[in-house]
Amino acid sequence: MTDAAPLQQGGAVCVRLSGVTVRFGDFEVLKGVSFDLPAGASLAVVGPNGAGKSTLVKVILGLVTPLEGTVAVFGERPGTNPGRIGYVPQLKTFDRTFPATALELVATGLRREWPGRVHADEREHALVALRRVGAEQLATRPLARLSGGELQRAYLARAFVRRPELVLLDEPATGVDYLAERDIYDLLEEYQADSGAGVVMVTHDLTAARYHADRVLVLNRTARGFGLPEDVLCDECLEDAFGHKHHGHGPRV
């Protein structure tokens, strides 16, 4: 198992977790999780189902308060500066009967409330963000009619439109096909290179974690490994986290 202690990093830190423990009732979802994510770096969080990956994202967003430990995002309490964070949730969360267009969804990224009417300046910014993710043609289309990949592009545009310094993604490639998945990671890397933003993404895809992240956190309630992908995504570490061997499923490292 790789040492779970925080790596020593020089320079600014955009996310810092120290001994974070989260309990839902009697169930301990996270225990003593610690890491520092340098500003501008990307982190892939991997682990089996029920490992606490989505909970970790919610802790960083300020939606879940840890029972123990501390969390700092840009040196402040989570939830203090929602405008500096772009969040891409899991696809399942919204109600598909809700009457809305992709343009309105992207505009929530600017206004942080639902727009009764999208103003001209908001429309302009939203269209730029949609263009950036190759989805300008979806602007006036109802969300209910978008495919998984199109919807994920709309959510990415919503996250990018506010020019966030940290992008949080909860399983961004789940429910999309291979090409759309590749596009999502490319768009993310492009935004990161362009803006210098930090990225935290939860993923089941170990290959994506290997090739699209600067750091990897292997999680199964506790941090089973944190570090460079080539150091952490080893058979020993994955077997420790997933509880079984990953013959042929993991990336060649």
Place this chain on the structure above:
Amino acid sequence: MNLADALALPFFQRAVLAGLAIAIMSGVLGVFVVQRRLSFLGDGLAHAAFGGMGIGAFVIVTTGLIGSSVALLKHPLWIALPFSVMAALAIAALRKRTRLSSDTAIGVAFAVSVALGVMFFSLIPPDVNLGLSVMDLLFGSILGVRQSDLIVILAVAAVAVLALLAGWGRLAYATFDDELARGDGVRTEALELALFLVAAVVIAVSATVVGIVLMAAYLVIPAAGARLVARTLAQMTALSVLIGVASTLVGLGLSFYLDVPSGATIVLTQAVMFVPAAVFGARR
């Protein structure tokens, strides 16, 4: 007598004004009720108002307030209103603190309220004239709206519509995706509680005047019809109000010409307006 003559009659004017006020506030509120799948909430809170009216009627009879010269003091609404608010808080608490779903929590409040209403109305001596009957509470009598009722409805409508429009953007965001809204700093739990409280006041005041059945219809049918054709939530809100207002005017007019019950005619007019929305909406 033609419709113009009827519109000159004070009782008909009061019915039109009360109907329009209820249509507008229910039109805006109904969008959130329908989109949050809380349609049963309207029924539950309207029946809670029935329970509150039963308790209120019993209290004003036993305390002698029924003999008061102040019209509003002898109206059981002043007990029905806080009772409905408490029912709304109880439903919200049941949803939050237990594993019960909304419809189950509302069903519990619904059944207990009706039982309380029936129980307390039965305890009132039959020779006491309350100025309202159980049948009126259930099926309403929009043509029987009194001046004092109208003042209360107009005041509640003004406050409720302003409050709903002021919180519309945040309520809509939380309705779309609670987690996304919370991530952006929207206090979604407080908003939902505020929505329940506004619903409790709007429904209690309206149901005691126009009846439980008509109130539940106002809250659901216009918004459901609007949902089928609207492309955005703002369009849905505007259409919901429009359907409510149009069905009130057409329903009252038809009930006058056909000499049939006004409340039932308004509900059926809403249903007739819902059909083309369903057909048109299904084709899109």
